Amino acid sequence: MSATRQSLEGLLEGAEVIVCCGSGGVGKTTTAAALGLQAARLGRRAVVVTIDPAKRLADALGVPGGLGNDPIRLSLDDEGEHGGELWALMLDTATTFDGLVVANAASPEQAERILANRFYHNVAGSLSGTQEYMAAERLHALHLDPRFDLVIVDTPPTRSALDFLDAPGTLARFIDHPLFRLMMMPTRRGLKVLNLATQPVLRTIGRVVGGEVLTDAIAFFQAFAGMETGFRHRADEVIALLHGPATHFLLVASPRADTIDEALYFAGRLRATGLAVSAVVVNRCTPDFGPAPSRRPRRADLAALDDNLAKLHATARAERRQAGALLADPAIADDTPTTFVPTLAGDVHTMAALESIRAALFDAT
DSSP states (O other), X not given: XXXXXXXXHHHHHHOSEEEEEOOTTSSXXXXXXXXXXXXXXXXOEEEEEEOOSSOHHHHHTTOTTOOOSSOEEEOOTTHHHHOOEEEEXXXXXXXXXXXXXXXXXXXXXXXXXXXXXXXXXXXXXXXXXXXXXXXXXXXXXXXXXXXOSEEEEEOOSHHHHHHHHHHHHHHHHHHHSHHHHHXXXXXXXXXXXXXXXXXXXXXXXXXXXXXXXXXXXXXXXXXXXXXXXXHHHHHHHHHHHHTSTTEEEEEEEOXXXXXXXXXXXXXXXXXXXXXXXXXXXXXXXXXXXXXXXXXXXXXXXXXXXXHHHHHHHXXXXXXXXXXXXXXXXXXXXXXXXXXXXXXXXXXXXXXXXXXXXXXXXXXXX
């Protein structure tokens, strides 16, 4: 067993949350799925959640009907042998938001008023940052779910993944912001929606956004009254979870300049927030075809094969140099476990194909 494999398996054994990050098209989803498969083989009860709008996780796991917001358990050929479990789901932002409202409402009536509010429906579907915060909320809920002891998160491409990590803090700052307090002011003073026309500041806002929109918004905040403490507390819990010792960040890249640059950007941003990259996976590398012949073959056909082998060796060396720029960055610790996964012959659409990724990732035979 290689030192890298030991480190990656140690990561799986000790982690409660693993966040897979990287630019688009580098294989984050298959890596997350393969980690879940290996965790189940190690006897853990793992759930893989994708917050990427693209529906690649269902493809990688060979789930023809797709995934929803509720976890489904996947059948493993040898699940009885190790006692582990593999589950999967795909984030549904609106459903998660509805559940959060119901959980924090003081009564079923308060929850019903909010869920029926037109402003709430617009917020739940289109407000910037909503999807990222709901992803963080879903992560928190899965972490507390007694069915699972490991949550593996498949994130969107790098920039959106950073929004996901920032979302809990953004919500906490919004709740503390004077604008939020202004919108909550009518509820604290016991004002009714019909009396808002007498409020100079809100009347000015109404001219800009429209009176009907403002009325719906104030009705929403009146219904929301008293729930902000629960939302703020939840945001603080998510922040603590993401910064906790049992949460690890796995950076996935491919040996191309653009994906390495994105990985460097992410690692730097992660470091700036006091977090660190726990492991690196470099996907889709040129395979190792063994040493070149000591002497060039005389036959023309064999000589052509020899030339192709030399080109592949040169490509592999160039890829290692490209990846070396990432591994040498100050944001990546010298002892960070790094795994190079070779390019496969085809895409991953079945559990058998995912097994090949797992074997390559963990150097299994």
